[in-house]
Amino acid sequence: MSTNHANADRIVLTGLSARGYHGLLPFERTEGQLFTADVTVFLGERGTAVAAVTDSLDDAVNYVDIAREVVGVIEGEPVGLLETLAERISDAVLALPRVSAVEVTVHKPQAPLDVAFDDVSVSIARDADSAAEMTPAAEPGAVAPAAEPVAESRPVVEPLAQPDVEPAAVQPAEAGAAQPTVPAEAPVVPELPDVPDLAAGTPVPAAPLAAPPAAPAGGPLPAGPVAPSESGVAQPPAVAPTGTPEAPAAAPVPEAAVAPVPPQPPVDPLTVRPQAPAQLVIALGGNVGGVVPSLRTAVNTLRQTDGITVTTVAPLARTAAVVSDGVEQPDYLNTVVLATTTLSPREVLAVCQGLEAAAGRVRTRPQGPRTLDADIITYEGVTSTDPELTLPHPRAAQRAFVLVPWAQADPFAEIGDQSVAALAESAPDRDGVRWLALDWLDSDHLPALPTGQYVAPPEAEPEPVAPVEPEAAVVPESAAPVEPVAPAEPEAAPSADADPAEAARAVPAEPEQAAQQQPVVPAAPAQPVPVEPARPEPIAPAQAEPVVPPQPDQNQPEPPAAPRFSGDGDAAGADAGEWTAPPAWNDVIGRNGRDL
Ligand SMILES: Nc1ncnc2c1ncn2[C@@H]1O[C@H](COP(=O)(O)OP(=O)(O)OP(=O)(O)O)[C@@H](O)[C@H]1O
Ligand SMILES: Nc1nc2c(c(=O)[nH]1)N=C(CO)CN2
Numbered sequence: 001m002s003t004n005h006a007n008a009d010r011i012v013l014t015g016l017s018a019r020g021y022h023g024l025l026p027f028e029r030t031e032g033q034l035f036t037a038d039v040t041v042f043l044g045e046r047g048t049a050v051a052a053v054t055d056s057l058d059d060a061v062n063y064v065d066i067a068r069e070v071v072g073v074i075e076g077e078p079v080g081l082l083e084t085l086a087e088r089i090s091d092a093v094l095a096l097p098r099v100s101a102v103e104v105t106v107h108k109p110q111a112p113l114d115v116a117f118d119d120v121s122v123s124i125a126r127d128a129d130s131a132a133e134m135t136p137a138a139e140p141g142a143v144a145p146a147a148e149p150v151a152e153s154r155p156v157v158e159p160l161a162q163p164d165v166e167p168a169a170v171q172p173a174e175a176g177a178a179q180p181t182v183p184a185e186a187p188v189v190p191e192l193p194d195v196p197d198l199a200a201g202t203p204v205p206a207a208p209l210a211a212p213p214a215a216p217a218g219g220p221l222p223a224g225p226v227a228p229s230e231s232g233v234a235q236p237p238a239v240a241p242t243g244t245p246e247a248p249a250a251a252p253v254p255e256a257a258v259a260p261v262p263p264q265p266p267v268d269p270l271t272v273r274p275q276a277p278a279q280l281v282i283a284l285g286g287n288v289g290g291v292v293p294s295l296r297t298a299v300n301t302l303r304q305t306d307g308i309t310v311t312t313v314a315p316l317a318r319t320a321a322v323v324s325d326g327v328e329q330p331d332y333l334n335t336v337v338l339a340t341t342t343l344s345p346r347e348v349l350a351v352c353q354g355l356e357a358a359a360g361r362v363r364t365r366p367q368g369p370r371t372l373d374a375d376i377i378t379y380e381g382v383t384s385t386d387p388e389l390t391l392p393h394p395r396a397a398q399r400a401f402v403l404v405p406w407a408q409a410d411p412f413a414e415i416g417d418q419s420v421a422a423l424a425e426s427a428p429d430r431d432g433v434r435w436l437a438l439d440w441l442d443s444d445h446l447p448a449l450p451t452g453q454y455v456a457p458p459e460a461e462p463e464p465v466a467p468v469e470p471e472a473a474v475v476p477e478s479a480a481p482v483e484p485v486a487p488a489e490p491e492a493a494p495s496a497d498a499d500p501a502e503a504a505r506a507v508p509a510e511p512e513q514a515a516q517q518q519p520v521v522p523a524a525p526a527q528p529v530p531v532e533p534a535r536p537e538p539i540a541p542a543q544a545e546p547v548v549p550p551q552p553d554q555n556q557p558e559p560p561a562a563p564r565f566s567g568d569g570d571a572a573g574a575d576a577g578e579w580t581a582p583p584a585w586n587d588v589i590g591r592n593g594r595d596l
Contacts, residue, residue, distance in 0.1 A: 005101045009047030014038040018074040033110040035074045042101040061098050082106050082122040090126040101127035109276045270345040277340035279380035283402045285334040289371045294359040307343040314405035316440035320432030329369050336406040345379045400427035
């Protein structure tokens with residue numbers, strides 16, 4: 001940076017992050033990884049003076065434009081070196097009006113190093129004059145301007161926080177790799193080995209897991225919370241596990257600079273811990289037993305798990321069961337936990353499976369009823385098609401029972417570049433989201449309705465079927481058309497005093513949508529049903545509490561007949577098949593699923 005800008009007005013943006021495909025290794029070009037840029041933009045002669053007076057963006061440099069330029073370069077044409085990336089960012093920012101100089105630091109925190117490290121970055125400083133002096137034909141960033149003082153033009157590569165790095169492990173990698181567009185003298189500071197690598201290098205797998213070759217997909221995993229080891233930070237997991245990373249032959253490194261590392265089998269990237277805490281989204285749900293205590297226990301366990309930091313817990317949603325086999329199920333309670341983690345993806349999966357086991361989950365069939373389901377929805381920077389751990393979760397983007405609470409917790413969340421909030425509204429089961437409870441973790445007064453099935457009002461005049469036993473009787477709320485479910489705004493969430501009948505009215509309006517959902521049971525039976533308070537799960541947490549039973553609606557008219565419904569996806573009430581009494585809600589919530 002030129003010293004004449006030292007006191008200049010400036011705009012500073014830090015941590016501008018995007019996924020890029022820069023690097024010398026083939027998998028970096030195919031899988032991509034996180035790049036972050038810090039940019040200090042020095043303003044021209046008048047600095048911010050004019051804008052400060054006019055208060056008009058027309059007289060300012062819009063930081064939105066700066067961010068767009070930077071992210072555009074990161075997401076744009078892949079380059080091999082951080083130096084090149086920094087130069088291109090510098091060029092793009094300098095091209096903005098009123099920018100006189102710029103300082104750029106590019107971070108690559110997931111660089112494929114085979115040692116523990118926090119970050120690697122390249123910093124450059126450029127001013128508009130020196131940029132203009134650059135050879136027009138040259139690739140941006142390819143050639144440092146001759147007129148620029150070396151001290152200013154030379155990229156500074158800063159491997160950070162690497163106290164344990166063995167000298168032999170520090171290799172000129174990106175810098176030393178033959179790059180035709182980079183002048184030989186440019187990157188003189190050795191960069192940590194941005195090379196080797198998944199294929200021939202020695203990334204540090206997560207400590208509790210077996211060595212990479214011994215950690216096949218689906219291999220044994222620790223069944224409970226996992227504490228990260230001090231030294232377990234390793235190369236980033238931004239690699240699809242299905243592809244075998246190629247040997248680094250494509251990234252030639254000077255012979256003498258290569259540490260003698262014996263060839264090793266590829267590492268399963270899902271066993272690798274992130275170098276910086278990775279964003280994590282976990283979905284929790286259950287429809288059997290004491291679901292609320294189970295969910296609370298799961299959240300508390302996550303909070304207490306070393307290597308996981310829970311940042312947000314979404315509202316609790318009551319949702320119609322989404323099933324693939326047409327077999328009816330009680331409604332679910334669902335929530336989503338946002339966290340950061342220093343655990344590897346497989347370690348997080350092990351934690352999730354530990355939560356399920358602790359909740360007494362027994363797998364009956366795929367997507368069957370369960371005391372607790374804990375799925376990893378996204379793990380920052382990791383995509384995987386491994387059936388043992390598919391990331392992002394392959395069905396999450398179509399599941400309102402995940403998307404709705406997730407969007408409540410993070411309105412700007414994205415999955416696969418799509419807005420979670422937008423997906424939530426169009427998800428097929430959107431109308432099956434009956435309500436949300438905001439304070440479900442702490443409230444002594446849970447919404448009146450626990451899980452339990454809900455029957456949509458029959459559409460056609462129901463034919464009498466069989467006399468309905470009072471215990472088994474389930475009563476349609478109304479045979480009249482009902483209002484569609486209101487968008488799940490937090491304000492609309494029922495309070496602890498919510499009227500069960502009110503919630504019961506929240507049924508799908510569309511017959512087709514109703515047909516996609518489970519046959520449902522009225523939440524507010526006309527006659528009181530024997531209600532057992534929910535017994536805590538065996539592993540119930542200290543604050544486990546019985547769920548408030550629904551109150552019968554005394555104003556409810558007697559039903560003319562038991563509702564008919566189809567278990568095979570026909571519209572509720574339109575099926576001529578045998579009517580079966582679904583389990584009353586208290587069967588589900590209070591008896592730990594024994595009657596299912
Ligand atoms: N992202 C993921 N999160 C959790 N489990 C996953 C994930 N990807 C794959 N799996 C695997 O899925 C297997 C089945 O999980 P589970 O029994 O919870 O499925 P399910 O709940 O019936 O269906 P769904 O996955 O549609 O929610 C697990 O053994 C696990 O290894
Ligand atoms: N509403 C709802 N439906 C489901 C759920 C769930 O959590 N909520 N989980 C499933 C399998 O994981 C299948 N169906």
